[in-house]
Amino acid sequence: MRHRLALAVLLVMALLLLFQPGRAVGDGATPPDRGDYPRWQWPVEAPQEVVEPYRAPVHRYGAGHRGVDVRAEVGAAVRAPADGVVAFRGVVVDRPVLTLEHAGELVSSYEPLASDLAPGTAVSVGDVIGTVAVGGHAAAGTLHVGVRVRGEYVNPMLLFGDVPRAVLLPCCHDG
Numbered sequence: 001m002r003h004r005l006a007l008a009v010l011l012v013m014a015l016l017l018l019f020q021p022g023r024a025v026g027d028g029a030t031p032p033d034r035g036d037y038p039r040w041q042w043p044v045e046a047p048q049e050v051v052e053p054y055r056a057p058v059h060r061y062g063a064g065h066r067g068v069d070v071r072a073e074v075g076a077a078v079r080a081p082a083d084g085v086v087a088f089r090g091v092v093v094d095r096p097v098l099t100l101e102h103a104g105e106l107v108s109s110y111e112p113l114a115s116d117l118a119p120g121t122a123v124s125v126g127d128v129i130g131t132v133a134v135g136g137h138a139a140a141g142t143l144h145v146g147v148r149v150r151g152e153y154v155n156p157m158l159l160f161g162d163v164p165r166a167v168l169l170p171c172c173h174d175g
Contacts, residue, residue: 040081040159041125043110044072044132044143051142054155066153067109067146072132074141078113080123081159082106089115095136098129108156109146112136 042048049071057064072078084100087107091097095112100123102108115130123129138144147156 038082039161041079042070042160043078043081043129043145044070044076048160050157051139054157056153056155067144068156069138069142069144071141072143074132074134076132076143077128078110078130078132078143080125080127080129081108082125084108084123086117086119086121086123086129088119089117093136095138096130096133100129105150106159107148107151109144109148111144112138113143 050068051071052065052069054068055065057066080100082102084102086098087101088097088099092111096114097109097111098113098115098117099107099109110130112133112135113130114133117123117129132141132143134140136144145156147154147159
């Protein structure tokens, strides 16, 4: 009986470490407080469907998914979620990427995204920043959206909408 209880406690602890929304365990990132930043506009038209959610890595260099993949047809317009400035546009490995710097030490990135915006170009919320392309790890017909706060990746859903809270349920009972 003690072994089952100890196993259950270890399992719950492992799950808590793996599924902390909004921060990578041990990386020192402080996720944005919902009251600290305005809610961002979705970069793609409705309906917004997250097909691959954010998964925080256990440590800075660990496996994870440092963003969300949102369903979007190839060629669909992608819009700036907030005011910002183009920080980078180019090809990274095998995919076109665009990065925007926003107020509050926020940086957002989009891939694969075809764009002709030059670094230094100011964009306003809702401006078209490019179109969904193909390439990289994101499945065709999806757009990968990443967000960093002070250089650390966070769950983009903190800015686009509510992140569901974890609910712990009883796992065992004597009887």
